[in-house]
Amino acid sequence: MIDSRIATLREMLNASRRAVVFTGAGISTESGIPDFRSPGGIWTKYQPIEFSDFLASKEMRREAWRRKIGADETLTRAEPNRGHRAIAHLVNQGKATSVITQNIDGLHQRSGVPDEKVIELHGNTTYAACLQCEHRYELAPIFAAFKVDEEPPVCDECGGFVKTATISFGQQMPFEAMRRAQLETDACDLFLAIGSSLVVYPAASFPIRAKQNGARLVILNRERTGLDGIADLVLKLEIGPTLGSMTGVQ
Numbered sequence: 001m002i003d004s005r006i007a008t009l010r011e012m013l014n015a016s017r018r019a020v021v022f023t024g025a026g027i028s029t030e031s032g033i034p035d036f037r038s039p040g041g042i043w044t045k046y047q048p049i050e051f052s053d054f055l056a057s058k059e060m061r062r063e064a065w066r067r068k069i070g071a072d073e074t075l076t077r078a079e080p081n082r083g084h085r086a087i088a089h090l091v092n093q094g095k096a097t098s099v100i101t102q103n104i105d106g107l108h109q110r111s112g113v114p115d116e117k118v119i120e121l122h123g124n125t126t127y128a129a130c131l132q133c134e135h136r137y138e139l140a141p142i143f144a145a146f147k148v149d150e151e152p153p154v155c156d157e158c159g160g161f162v163k164t165a166t167i168s169f170g171q172q173m174p175f176e177a178m179r180r181a182q183l184e185t186d187a188c189d190l191f192l193a194i195g196s197s198l199v200v201y202p203a204a205s206f207p208i209r210a211k212q213n214g215a216r217l218v219i220l221n222r223e224r225t226g227l228d229g230i231a232d233l234v235l236k237l238e239i240g241p242t243l244g245s246m247t248g249v250q
């Protein structure tokens with residue numbers, strides 16, 4: 001028998017004309033990717049490298065790339081899970097117009113959500129880019145060269161520093177992604193916040209904005225969140241099984 005709360009979520013989706021999905025680390029922990037902020041997560045082991053330090057110090061750039069190579073195995077082994085697949089189903093059925101994500105792992109795209117429908121607030125760690133001219137670089141050749149002499153990579157085109165395409169601490173939020181996320185939030189009538197504790201700003205401002213614009217807010221997260229009090233429906237459940245049984249996706 002289907003949980004009555006999941007049935008309620010399904011009814012809300014059926015009634016919606018334009019839903020938006022917002023995801024945080026919780027959906028990817030079910031794929032084995034650690035939540036950076038959780039106990040034992042990467043940020044409790046290392047002090048994060050501030051963007052200004054990356055720019056200022058070659059030794060910091062070297063350290064950033066050492067860490068990236070060390071952490072990358074977990075990421076490349078991770079596969080999209082049932083929650084990702086259910087969300088891809090909602091997008092491809094036209095139920096959800098886009099996925100706004102705090103995650104940098106690229107698993108929404110790999111689960112079948114078209115690139116142009118994923119809005120990445122914190123960038124993407126599965127490739128790198130030049131900080132100056134934004135030329136894209138794949139990781140494998142960078143890793144191979146770095147392992148030879150530990151020289152931090154620079155851009156072939158312009159000589160700028162090459163960094164994973166993520167937003168570091170102290171780095172400005174990506175203007176275009178923020179703008180698109182705001183437009184989608186303003187246009188939706190149902191906002192599904194999934195796997196996020198909704199405490200980090202500016203990300204947490206989107207569900208509030210959706211509510212203020214009259215959309216209904218659903219929160220699906222294993223633990224309580226900062227915005228449970230304003231939600232129309234709160235589901236403290238596992239993400240994959242919940243979305244899977246709601247959509248019928250395995």
Ligand SMILES: [Zn+2]
Pocket residue numbers: 130131132133134135155156157158159160
């Ligand atoms: Zn460049």
